[in-house]
Amino acid sequence: MKMNYENQWNELADIKDELAQRDWFMGTSGNLAIKVENSPLSFLVTASGKDKRKRTSEDFLLVEQNGLPVEETTLKPSAETLLHCKVFQQSKAGCCLHVHTVANNVISELFSEEREVTFKEQELIKAWGKWGQEDSLTIPIIYNYAHIPRLAEEFGLHVNEDHGAVLIRNHGITVWGKNGFEAKKLLEACEFLFQYKITLLQTKRMELFN
Numbered sequence: 001m002k003m004n005y006e007n008q009w010n011e012l013a014d015i016k017d018e019l020a021q022r023d024w025f026m027g028t029s030g031n032l033a034i035k036v037e038n039s040p041l042s043f044l045v046t047a048s049g050k051d052k053r054k055r056t057s058e059d060f061l062l063v064e065q066n067g068l069p070v071e072e073t074t075l076k077p078s079a080e081t082l083l084h085c086k087v088f089q090q091s092k093a094g095c096c097l098h099v100h101t102v103a104n105n106v107i108s109e110l111f112s113e114e115r116e117v118t119f120k121e122q123e124l125i126k127a128w129g130k131w132g133q134e135d136s137l138t139i140p141i142i143y144n145y146a147h148i149p150r151l152a153e154e155f156g157l158h159v160n161e162d163h164g165a166v167l168i169r170n171h172g173i174t175v176w177g178k179n180g181f182e183a184k185k186l187l188e189a190c191e192f193l194f195q196y197k198i199t200l201l202q203t204k205r206m207e208l209f210n
């Protein structure tokens with residue numbers, strides 16, 4: 001029986017369009033996934049190597065818990081599907097978004113030795129439910145293993161909650177949330193915080209030389 005995933009397809013296509021408007025899919029980078037069924041697990045994931053700024057009937061394909069296509073298709077699942085598998089296997093998240101931006105790459109490199117970057121006393125951490133005066137948001141940074149199963153293993157160590165984010169050094173960020181709305185909100189908040197920190201560091205450095 002062919003599964004009906006029209007709603008999830010349209011939701012993910014709309015998110016893809018919004019992220020594309022922000023120019024977050026440079027050079028075919030990025031991949032997105034949305035859950036269709038819990039048991040047995042299935043989710044829609046972007047087809048590999050596509051120009052994600054275009055909206056077509058071949059943008060997504062349905063895969064099972066191990067990232068293999070459920071239906072007959074000539075499309076290839078995203079090269080990074082195993083990371084989405086980790087999210088849906090290890091949490092109750094409904095949506096997972098991965099983008100490459102200059103800001104997330106720069107932050108991942110600047111804080112690579114610390115293996116994490118922390119934001120405190122910044123209003124936008126409230127997007128993450130951090131409303132307390134002393135609250136902080138810490139995003140782990142992992143090494144960009146070329147071998148995707150190895151990368152997914154490392155990534156999976158940080159999937160302990162139903163929402164979260166992991167920076168992959170000089171590669172990009174993967175963010176997940178209970179649904180598309182939450183995942184997009186958290187991703188946007190991260191990108192704001194990254195741009196803010198870079199601008200602040202640059203400004204302070206310029207002040208030093210003046």
Ligand SMILES: CSCCC(=O)C(=O)COP(=O)(O)O
Pocket residue numbers: 027028029030031046047048049050077078079080098
């Ligand atoms: C050209 S970007 C290199 C691969 C990558 O990191 C990415 O996000 C896109 O890969 P996909 O297979 O999902 O198109």
Ligand SMILES: [Zn+2]
Pocket residue numbers: 029030031080098100171172
């Ligand atoms: Zn990537």
